[in-house]
Amino acid sequence: MTKAVIAIHGGAGAITRAQLSPEKELLYIKALSEIVEAGQALLEAGGTALDAVTEAVRMLEECPLFNAGIGAVFTHDGTHELDACIMDGNTLEAGAVAGVSHIRNPILAARKVLEHSPHVLLIGKGAENFAEQQGLEPVSPDIFFTQQRWDQLQSARANQQTVLDHDEPINPGTKFGTVGAVALDKHGNLAAATSTGGMTNKMPGRVGDSPIIGAGCYANNANVAVSCTGTGEVFMKTLAAYDIAALMEYGGLSLHQATERVVMEKLPALQGSGGVIAIDSEGNVALPFNSEGMYRGYGYVGDAPSVGIYQSQES
Ligand code: ASP
Numbered sequence: 001m002t003k004a005v006i007a008i009h010g011g012a013g014a015i016t017r018a019q020l021s022p023e024k025e026l027l028y029i030k031a032l033s034e035i036v037e038a039g040q041a042l043l044e045a046g047g048t049a050l051d052a053v054t055e056a057v058r059m060l061e062e063c064p065l066f067n068a069g070i071g072a073v074f075t076h077d078g079t080h081e082l083d084a085c086i087m088d089g090n091t092l093e094a095g096a097v098a099g100v101s102h103i104r105n106p107i108l109a110a111r112k113v114l115e116h117s118p119h120v121l122l123i124g125k126g127a128e129n130f131a132e133q134q135g136l137e138p139v140s141p142d143i144f145f146t147q148q149r150w151d152q153l154q155s156a157r158a159n160q161q162t163v164l165d166h167d168e169p170i171n172p173g174t175k176f177g178t179v180g181a182v183a184l185d186k187h188g189n190l191a192a193a194t195s196t197g198g199m200t201n202k203m204p205g206r207v208g209d210s211p212i213i214g215a216g217c218y219a220n221n222a223n224v225a226v227s228c229t230g231t232g233e234v235f236m237k238t239l240a241a242y243d244i245a246a247l248m249e250y251g252g253l254s255l256h257q258a259t260e261r262v263v264m265e266k267l268p269a270l271q272g273s274g275g276v277i278a279i280d281s282e283g284n285v286a287l288p289f290n291s292e293g294m295y296r297g298y299g300y301v302g303d304a305p306s307v308g309i310y311q312s313q314e315s
Contacts, residue, residue: 002188003283004049006039007298008032008056010066011177012229012275015293017310028065029307032297035059036305039183044301049183049191049225050088050111057084057107057193060179064146066295068179069105072144072197074153075204080144082197083211084110085121089190089219094120096211097127102138107195109136110211121211149200156201178210180217180227182279186301190225190281192217192241199232208232214242223248223281224255229294230267230274238266244278255280263288 010032020028039056043049061069072080084106085096095114098121103109109131113122122130132138178196185191194217196210209216209232216232218241219225226241235241240262247258259278267274268290275289277296287296287308297307 002184002186004043004184004186004301005279005283005285005298006036006043006052006056006181006183007277007279007285007287008035008039008060008179008181008296009227009229009275009277009287010060010179010295012273012289012291012294013177014291015295015309020309025309028295028309031063031065032295032307033305036297036299036307039181040299040301040305043183043185046186048187049185049189050086052183052185053181053191053193054086054107054111056181056183057179057195058105060181061105061107061195066179067177067197068195070144071146071149073149073200075198075206076157076201077204078153079204080141080197081204082106082144082195083207084193084195085211085213085217086110086114086193087191087213087217087219088114089192089221089225092220094213096121096213097131098123098207098211099205100124100127100131101141102128103131103136104139104143105136107193109134110193112136120213123207144197152200177274178216178229180229180277182219182225182227182277184225184279184281184283188221188281190219190221190279192219192225192227194227209235209240212236214239216241218242218245220245221281224258224278226276226278228274228276230291231272234267234270234272235274237270238262238272240267240276244276248280255284255286259286259288263290
């Protein structure tokens with residue numbers, strides 16, 4: 001039987017020890033550990049990889065520390081437009097939503113698209129109507145508000161910047177982006193999920209890599225499950241998540257080689273920064289990033305979770 005495992009991320013960026021107070025660091029470590037543990041428990045009980053990544057991302061969306069769901073960043077117009085996607089490596093079924101403002105947990109809407117629609121990606125009002133029909137209560141966008149994100153928008157507007165959470169010099173305490181999860185269950189199935197508020201001060205209507213299958217999220221039982229975080233436009237142009245799968249499938253690269261090639265060579269060649277979390281069909285885990293830090297964690301069923309924020313740190 002396969003050794004089940006889950007990995008999660010809470011975004012990558014210019015996160016250094018000097019910028020994060022010990023109290024804040026503890027908050028992140030605690031949140032990451034709890035979410036990995038929840039995923040491990042689900043997998044241990046025989047749950048599917050698809051259920052584990054759905055639940056892990058839902059929990060990350062609920063946590064205001066991360067830029068997805070509650071705590072999402074603002075567009076230039078001061079609105080929220082959220083994106084999410086999920087893919088089942090067993091069936092290659094996928095579901096995604098983009099540009100939604102009235103869905104508390106976009107990942108749950110993406111899961112509904114996967115299970116109950118003939119489509120892969122629904123946007124805006126259509127996605128919101130579909131989610132409501134599927135029983136997801138519509139919410140006021142006010143629930144996504146956090147003061148920190150509002151202040152970020154004001155600085156970004158003043159500097160006329162469109163800011164990726166990762167690299168922005170605005171508020172050193174708030175450098176994190178998208179969230180995601182990948183998992184391998186006891187039955188040998190892989191799944192991946194990604195959810196984001198996008199970029200601070202982004203143009204209304206802008207959609208990044210996160211809800212695009214093959215760019216910010218991909219899973220195939222034959223090789224790998226991947227969830228990305230970083231400069232979305234570059235992950236789209238390089239089809240980063242699928243590229244890792246293709247390097248493994250056609251190029252015969254190992255998980256480690258394929259993720260390093262994409263994160264350390266192909267993305268930086270186009271000024272792309274960020275990272276990925278990936279699990280292959282044998283249960284190997286890779287969490288590479290080319291930024292200063294990435295909120296991340298993973299855990300095999302039966303083991304203690306391992307979480308990290310900065311470079312060369314797994315605790
Ligand atoms: N990739 C996300 C986007 O471009 C941002 C992030 O990962 O922080 O929307």
